[in-house]
Amino acid sequence: MSKNNPSNKFSHHTFSLFDAEFNDPASHLCMIKDYERCQGFFTQLQAHSKDKIVIDFGAGTGILGLYAGIQGAKEVWFIENQLNLHEVIHDLAKKNKLKKYHVVGDFTQIPKDLDVGVIVSETLGDTGIERNYTYLYSQLIARYPTAICIPDALDIYYSGCYVKEVDIENEYLKNFPVNLESRYLYPFPGMRPTRLEGIEVKDNLLFEFNLRRYPTGRDIRKIVELKKDPKDNFLSFYWKAKCNGEVFATNTPARSKDNFNHWQQLGLKMPDDKTLGVRVDHLQGPFVLCGNPHPDFINNPEKFDNQNFEPMEFKFNDEKPKESGFIHWTT
Numbered sequence: 001m002s003k004n005n006p007s008n009k010f011s012h013h014t015f016s017l018f019d020a021e022f023n024d025p026a027s028h029l030c031m032i033k034d035y036e037r038c039q040g041f042f043t044q045l046q047a048h049s050k051d052k053i054v055i056d057f058g059a060g061t062g063i064l065g066l067y068a069g070i071q072g073a074k075e076v077w078f079i080e081n082q083l084n085l086h087e088v089i090h091d092l093a094k095k096n097k098l099k100k101y102h103v104v105g106d107f108t109q110i111p112k113d114l115d116v117g118v119i120v121s122e123t124l125g126d127t128g129i130e131r132n133y134t135y136l137y138s139q140l141i142a143r144y145p146t147a148i149c150i151p152d153a154l155d156i157y158y159s160g161c162y163v164k165e166v167d168i169e170n171e172y173l174k175n176f177p178v179n180l181e182s183r184y185l186y187p188f189p190g191m192r193p194t195r196l197e198g199i200e201v202k203d204n205l206l207f208e209f210n211l212r213r214y215p216t217g218r219d220i221r222k223i224v225e226l227k228k229d230p231k232d233n234f235l236s237f238y239w240k241a242k243c244n245g246e247v248f249a250t251n252t253p254a255r256s257k258d259n260f261n262h263w264q265q266l267g268l269k270m271p272d273d274k275t276l277g278v279r280v281d282h283l284q285g286p287f288v289l290c291g292n293p294h295p296d297f298i299n300n301p302e303k304f305d306n307q308n309f310e311p312m313e314f315k316f317n318d319e320k321p322k323e324s325g326f327i328h329w330t331t
């Protein structure tokens, strides 16, 4: 795929930062620049869209639904809750000559008896689970059991790996003029987002999510025995998204360097603990990890969470763009 890939020319900085909320179109351009991500979805849409009614859930700029239209979808429903993006979708629908389409803010606005053939959604945050949005996607696909779902499954992996930067960082911190040996900082500063590419991994499966039968309950917890290769210095978490058993998108550290990658992985310097408690909040997103897990982690999750976990705030934006905020060129 990377053969004709122009995206290795993009930097990981300046124009390619993704630090805004989804209501900012610049964050969407950043996702568009991830060639492998787009091609992964496009390949699936090319295979399944012709003559179908397609739902694009979390449409953003609408590129996935628009591509389905280009591939012969007979009707496209775009669902996007950042209402300021609706204008972008209408604009691009016109430019891409999409005839039959609807743009709505909430999936409950789609008729239940619609003969939906394909549901596509880029629900894939850095940790696979994107806030409550992955959960809502699973509710949507449950309403249309015969539709092809892109994705229909999400596998989450962990792997020890060797990252040169970690050794360099260790050396730097060890020799720093101020003693930094606090457990909060060094050598175990906790989980952090990284962007690893071209790194060898071992693909240990952590959780398998069948998105058509989403897990119930407050979260999923697991204790993993760490198989620590002496060469490894970093523990990375990443995912692979599948449709009909085929992996079409992933943020594995083994991803090619010849691609601008907008995703990150979560990871931490390899801890000395032999076991690690992993909790994934499948309703709101990321992981909580703990070395040598406290019994409360397993036996009294509520107590553990109250002490250790602050839920993320979910922002809903229904502001329309302000005309006065645009610069209009005079020609």
Ligand SMILES: C[S@@+](CC[C@H](N)C(=O)[O-])C[C@H]1O[C@@H](n2cnc3c(N)ncnc32)[C@H](O)[C@@H]1O
Pocket (backbone or CB within 6 Å): 022, 023, 028, 031, 032, 057, 058, 059, 060, 061, 062, 063, 064, 079, 080, 081, 082, 105, 106, 107, 121, 122, 123, 124, 133, 136
């Ligand atoms: C990762 S972006 C993907 C955008 C686009 N589909 C693409 O592939 O470039 C996710 C989009 O889903 C939207 N979104 C998140 N939660 C949503 C919800 N509950 N209903 C509708 N849209 C949602 C976000 O605002 C954002 O535009």
